[in-house]
Amino acid sequence: MSNLKILEDHPRNLPKAGGVDMLAENVSTETKIHVDKVSQRFGQTEVLRDVNLQIKEGEFIALVGMSGCGKTTLLNLIAGLANPSRGQIQIAGATVNGPRKSTGYMFARDALLPWRTANDNITYGLQLRGVPKRIRDEKARYWLRQLGLEAAGDRFRAQLSQGMRQRVALGRTMALEPDVLLLDEPFAALDAQTKQDIMPQFAQLWAESGTTIVLVTHDIDEAIALADRVVVMGRLPGRIVMDVPVPFKRPRDVNSLLDEADYREIRHTVRKGLMS
Ligand SMILES: Nc1ncnc2c1ncn2[C@@H]1O[C@H](COP(=O)(O)OP(=O)(O)OP(=O)(O)O)[C@@H](O)[C@H]1O
Numbered sequence: 001m002s003n004l005k006i007l008e009d010h011p012r013n014l015p016k017a018g019g020v021d022m023l024a025e026n027v028s029t030e031t032k033i034h035v036d037k038v039s040q041r042f043g044q045t046e047v048l049r050d051v052n053l054q055i056k057e058g059e060f061i062a063l064v065g066m067s068g069c070g071k072t073t074l075l076n077l078i079a080g081l082a083n084p085s086r087g088q089i090q091i092a093g094a095t096v097n098g099p100r101k102s103t104g105y106m107f108a109r110d111a112l113l114p115w116r117t118a119n120d121n122i123t124y125g126l127q128l129r130g131v132p133k134r135i136r137d138e139k140a141r142y143w144l145r146q147l148g149l150e151a152a153g154d155r156f157r158a159q160l161s162q163g164m165r166q167r168v169a170l171g172r173t174m175a176l177e178p179d180v181l182l183l184d185e186p187f188a189a190l191d192a193q194t195k196q197d198i199m200p201q202f203a204q205l206w207a208e209s210g211t212t213i214v215l216v217t218h219d220i221d222e223a224i225a226l227a228d229r230v231v232v233m234g235r236l237p238g239r240i241v242m243d244v245p246v247p248f249k250r251p252r253d254v255n256s257l258l259d260e261a262d263y264r265e266i267r268h269t270v271r272k273g274l275m276s
Pocket residue numbers: 042047065066067068069070071072073074
């Protein structure tokens with residue numbers, strides 16, 4: 001199965017008679033994602049309780065929390081892969097009732113199609129959407145170049161390192177030009193050095209694309225290096241216990257940030273939040 005769930009047209013996602021639902025009055029017009037008093041139960045277990053979160057258009061949010069606190073559950077709800085037990089989620093003013101075409105979702109472990117080259121993995125989603133080959137190839141060339149993979153376009157999965165696979169998976173997601181990108185620990189499988197190489201590249205891509213991003217990570221340094229805000233979830237039932245703005249200018253150099261007092265303070269605050 002593909003690790004990339006580009007969320008295809010879904011019957012539940014068709015425009016509703018009477019137009020899209022309107023945003024609540026207190027939601028700013030620049031809000032892209034609005035998680036509104038969302039709770040989720042699985043049987044007897046309450047996994048999320050009253051989660052409220054507003055994410056602006058083009059904003060980059062990192063979601064951190066202890067294992068099992070409900071991060072992936074929240075991401076799945078934003079993706080429209082499930083409906084919340086209570087509350088609602090809106091994207092660009094429309095209630096999420098199912099998968100949305102322009103939401104991209106990428107997971108920790110790539111699952112590139114082994115019989116397709118890097119080039120053809122990048123174009124896979126475009127092909128499913130019936131984009132003509134000439135345009136697909138143009139986009140693949142563009143993303144291979146953006147991701148430093150020009151020389152790897154003809155290689156198959158087995159001929160790519162883990163870092164390269166993750167970049168191809170990212171290219172496949174980005175080629176579909178999502179306006180919302182959900183990332184569930186996309187760098188977790190990478191070694192420290194590869195991660196350090198990829199992160200600035202990724203931050204640059206985000207800055208150029210204007211995509212709204214929700215990144216789930218266990219790595220506080222990764223969260224601070226990439227995000228505009230670090231949102232901390234408490235233990236079950238998952239709820240938001242802290243929302244920490246990250247004030248550092250971009251591009252950010254993680255190594256030099258480590259020496260800054262502000263950085264250490266943010267790190268300390270987030271760690272305290274994780275324990276609550
Ligand atoms: N479909 C489901 N049915 C029943 N329980 C579920 C389901 N999905 C998740 N859970 C439970 O909900 C809780 C939260 O899971 P979730 O995967 O959202 O946590 P997480 O914060 O992403 O964890 P991790 O950081 O370990 O990936 C867990 O206790 C999990 O067992």
